Amino acid sequence: MSVYDQKKKVMGNIAALNAITEGLPKFKTTNSFSSMNNSGNSTDFLLDLIKSLIGYEDLKKNVIDVLTRKLPEIESDIKKNLKLQLKEYTSCGVNPSIPSWLRSTGSGVNLKLSDIDFFQITKTDPKSAFGFLIYNDYQSGLNSTDFNTFLYSNIEQNKSDFNPNGGTASPWGLSTMGTNIIDVKFSPVGTPTTSILGSTTNNNIVKITTNSNFDNKTLAEFNESFVDSIYLFGDPNNYDGTKIINTIIDNLFGTTSAQIGKTPKQLKKEGEINEVLKCILNSDENDVIDDNYFKFDNEQLSKIETEANNRKLGIKVLETCGDLIASVPISELVNSNNLFTAATANQIGVLSQGEAQVQAISKAIDNIAAAQASNAATIDIPTVKFNFILDLIKNMAQSIINIILSPRLVTLFAVNFKILYGQASMYDGPIDFIKKNKNLIIGISKVILEIVIKMLITLALKYISKKIAKKFEGDAVEQNKNYVIQILSLVGVSPEIIKQIQGLNYIGA
Amino acid sequence: MSECKPTQKNGPISPSGLSSISKVLKLLLSAFILPQKPALKIPPFLLLVGAELRPGMSARELAANTISRMESEAGVPMGDIFGDGPNAVKSVMLIQAEEQVNHIKTKAKVSSVIKPEDMAAAVLSGGVAITSTSGIIQ
Numbered sequence: 001m002s003v004y005d006q007k008k009k010v011m012g013n014i015a016a017l018n019a020i021t022e023g024l025p026k027f028k029t030t031n032s033f034s035s036m037n038n039s040g041n042s043t044d045f046l047l048d049l050i051k052s053l054i055g056y057e058d059l060k061k062n063v064i065d066v067l068t069r070k071l072p073e074i075e076s077d078i079k080k081n082l083k084l085q086l087k088e089y090t091s092c093g094v095n096p097s098i099p100s101w102l103r104s105t106g107s108g109v110n111l112k113l114s115d116i117d118f119f120q121i122t123k124t125d126p127k128s129a130f131g132f133l134i135y136n137d138y139q140s141g142l143n144s145t146d147f148n149t150f151l152y153s154n155i156e157q158n159k160s161d162f163n164p165n166g167g168t169a170s171p172w173g174l175s176t177m178g179t180n181i182i183d184v185k186f187s188p189v190g191t192p193t194t195s196i197l198g199s200t201t202n203n204n205i206v207k208i209t210t211n212s213n214f215d216n217k218t219l220a221e222f223n224e225s226f227v228d229s230i231y232l233f234g235d236p237n238n239y240d241g242t243k244i245i246n247t248i249i250d251n252l253f254g255t256t257s258a259q260i261g262k263t264p265k266q267l268k269k270e271g272e273i274n275e276v277l278k279c280i281l282n283s284d285e286n287d288v289i290d291d292n293y294f295k296f297d298n299e300q301l302s303k304i305e306t307e308a309n310n311r312k313l314g315i316k317v318l319e320t321c322g323d324l325i326a327s328v329p330i331s332e333l334v335n336s337n338n339l340f341t342a343a344t345a346n347q348i349g350v351l352s353q354g355e356a357q358v359q360a361i362s363k364a365i366d367n368i369a370a371a372q373a374s375n376a377a378t379i380d381i382p383t384v385k386f387n388f389i390l391d392l393i394k395n396m397a398q399s400i401i402n403i404i405l406s407p408r409l410v411t412l413f414a415v416n417f418k419i420l421y422g423q424a425s426m427y428d429g430p431i432d433f434i435k436k437n438k439n440l441i442i443g444i445s446k447v448i449l450e451i452v453i454k455m456l457i458t459l460a461l462k463y464i465s466k467k468i469a470k471k472f473e474g475d476a477v478e479q480n481k482n483y484v485i486q487i488l489s490l491v492g493v494s495p496e497i498i499k500q501i502q503g504l505n506y507i508g509a
Numbered sequence: 510m511s512e513c514k515p516t517q518k519n520g521p522i523s524p525s526g527l528s529s530i531s532k533v534l535k536l537l538l539s540a541f542i543l544p545q546k547p548a549l550k551i552p553p554f555l556l557l558v559g560a561e562l563r564p565g566m567s568a569r570e571l572a573a574n575t576i577s578r579m580e581s582e583a584g585v586p587m588g589d590i591f592g593d594g595p596n597a598v599k600s601v602m603l604i605q606a607e608e609q610v611n612h613i614k615t616k617a618k619v620s621s622v623i624k625p626e627d628m629a630a631a632v633l634s635g636g637v638a639i640t641s642t643s644g645i646i647q
Binding site: 003006007009010013039040041042045046049284285286446449450453454457460461464465468472475476479480482483486487489490491492495 | 526527528529530531532533534535536537538540541543545546548549551552555556558559560562563564
């Protein structure tokens with residue numbers, strides 16, 4: 001049976017359950033769902049299914065659950081998978097010890113900053129007005145527990161040293177692991193190279209070597225320690241789901257990007273990364289991720305361009321009765337993050353920290369949902385708000401991957417790439433990077449996607465089983481009623497009276 | 510450098526395989542597979558007496574009841590629509606009822622069996638076995 005036929009069967013079963021348990025069907029015709037095709041996109045299909053079963057509040061509760069209680073599980077699953085994938089790298093005939101050129105005294109991995117910072121995170125100062133929307137532990141400089149804040153601080157420290165390969169290296173690892181793992185040095189000016197075309201100098205270079213503590217460790221130990229040293233969603237004692245919301249909102253509306261002045265070219269590049277990630281997330285397990293996943297047709301390019309232009313303006317075009325221009329003001333994001341910070345600092349009062357955080361995220365989602373629906377006609381507001389929750393879920397997996405594909409882990413991926421392909425090997429921008437590290441990216445994509453899908457399936461099954469229980473109850477009543485009715489019909493009770501007992505309120509013939 | 514580039518390795522296996530649409534659909538469809546309880550038995554002596562009182566199937570009555578409920582409960586207009594002539598849905602209902610009743614009356618076949626112990630009881634009592642039979646409608 002084709003995927004489309006199976007999808008129709010699921011929808012048909014639910015329509016039948018609805019008809020039996022709630023009277024006549026309120027279900028939309030299955031063809032009106034955009035996911036009713038042979039596509040392998042589980043998230044879209046489950047969202048279509050769920051929107052027929054539950055409403056805004058129930059869906060919001062589950063999103064909050066993911067953004068508050070599930071983050072430790074998500075982080076742990078991602079790290080487990082990353083370690084496995086990196087182990088695969090080192091078990092492919094590569095010397096499992098750290099190459100001498102990567103050690104503290106070696107020439108190290110030298111990359112352009114733009115080759116590890118695809119989303120231009122380090123162009124924003126963590127301590128600036130909107131820095132805290134992007135960075136965790138944004139005030140601790142080189143001692144920060146967020147690698148991105150740490151990297152920015154090294155850049156800031158060395159930005160005025162214009163000697164070739166100038167600047168001072170800073171060690172990373174102590175703040176989160178109690179021991180230093182790598183040394184990072186940003187140099188505004190790299191080493192000049194001479195070729196037949198003349199002399200060229202690559203500027204804004206990041207040099208990475210292992211810290212002397214790790215010179216004699218194996219590559220596997222280095223990888224595992226580095227992965228453990230990275231906090232994806234903030235301090236493990238205070239996981240911060242607001243960064244995921246910030247990333248989703250920025251991806252959808254460009255709220256932060258517009259504010260910090262990202263260029264259309266950069267936004268287009270980000271659009272291309274996200275398009276590739278979407279294709280990977282939508283792929284079925286049996287699909288072969290070939291080169292076509294990393295190329296764009298005209299339709300995709302036009303969509304990427306339009307979305308980049310909209311993000312530059314800080315808007316998203318929503319489809320209601322007509323096109324609706326929606327936006328989320330930066331002040332709304334700032335307020336939402338402040339609410340969460342206050343909850344974490346336990347300034348809310350009688351609530352426990354966990355309850356206060358749940359309440360803060362709930363309020364944040366409500367406020368953002370209301371803000372983006374503010375231009376909608378009154379009649380459309382509930383739909384626009386509900387669609388916003390669906391958009392949050394739809395973009396959750398991709399936004400979490402965006403958080404991973406920041407310097408905090410791209411640095412490690414790049415180091416492993418150089419070990420595997422050779423110190424002089426290069427990749428040409430983020431798309432080529434994803435292509436050359438596709439198994440890593442596919443691995444973590446599937447782990448994150450599964451968490452979202454598990455949430456959606458649990459929700460769907462919860463409501464389907466409620467309906468099935470109701471059907472079972474109804475079946476038993478019907479069976480007993482039928483029995484009584486048959487008995488009555490056999491002892492000569494008139495059909496009209498029997499129909500009254502059956503509850504069939506037709507106008508008798 | 511290495512003989513085994515990452516692009517040549519097998520794709521990663523997701524922990525539960527739930528990222529695959531076919532597994533998701535299989536899981537959802539399995540939720541609808543439910544056991545059914547057998548129907549309750551009608552006391553045989555009632556069947557013996559009561560079956561005689563039944564009026565028999567009527568296509569007209571079936572159509573009338575259905576049309577009546579379609580209008581009152583489902584809100585489907587069943588009267589003639591101005592300018593459009595006779596209501597086609599109403600005609601469909603009538604045709605369907607007539608065909609169904611006709612089909613059952615002319616083609617249905619009831620096959621049943623009497624359990625051996627009931628047969629033995631009937632023989633021993635020298636009369637009709639007051640018991641039920643098990644069977645199917647074909």
